Amino acid sequence: MDRQANLQAVAALDEPTRRRLYEYVAGATAPVSRDDAAIALALPRNTAAFHLDKLAAEGLLAVVYERRTGRTGPGAGRPAKLYRRSDTEIAVSLPERQYAVAGHLLAGAITDAETTGDSPRAALEGRAHAYGKSLPGDSISEVLADQGFEPHPDGDSIALSNCPFQALAKEHASLVCTMTLHLVRGVLAGRPDTGLRAELQPTPAHCCVRLLPS
Incomplete structure (x- = not known):
């Protein structure tokens, strides 16, 4: 990520609800769903979804799709959209250091x-x-x-x-x-x-x- 993208990603965490969601996902031992996050933080599901997708867009979270039932093939249902901490490293220093x-x-x-x-x-x-x-x-x-x-x-x-x-x-x-x-x-x-x-x-x-x- 370039410097501007790093700054935008860090700025995204200034919003309190978004930061709580990031900390929740980062601390989880497995990818979490929108429902998981909404229940854990007592948020409306739409609110959790909006902020999770914003964190993913900024590169702070990664999105994965999994079937949580373990079933595969026809009739297994659509994979769930899950979130985990991104592997992308984000660092900001003022003045800039390398x-x-x-x-x-x-x-x-x-x-x-x-x-x-x-x-x-x-x-x-x-x-x-x-x-x-x-x-x-x-x-x-x-x-x-x-x-x-x-x-x-x-x-x-x-x-x-x-x-x-x-x-x-x-x-x-x-x-x-x-x-x-x-x-x-x-x-x-x-x-x-x-x-x-x-x-x-x-x-x-x-x-x-x-x-x-x-």
């Missing part, structure tokens, strides 16, 4: 290093570059904004106002800043006509990477 991206890159780098015999740092640089190059988007600013870097023009360069890996960078600055540098260089490699290059230029309250004229 710790899941860092985790995937670091885990992949360890696997690569064990397979190839390269150093974990070199493997991480390769993973970060490949990830950056694979990111969709037409412009550099669009791609970096989607990743939470908050790019903005600063003279003839582009500064990055936000570090998506800030907590990690505070503890492991050299490793994380190098990873970020190669990620941004990968973004540039996927769009070779930008006339920009990425370099480490740590600046207070900014990402350690800056885009400069090539």
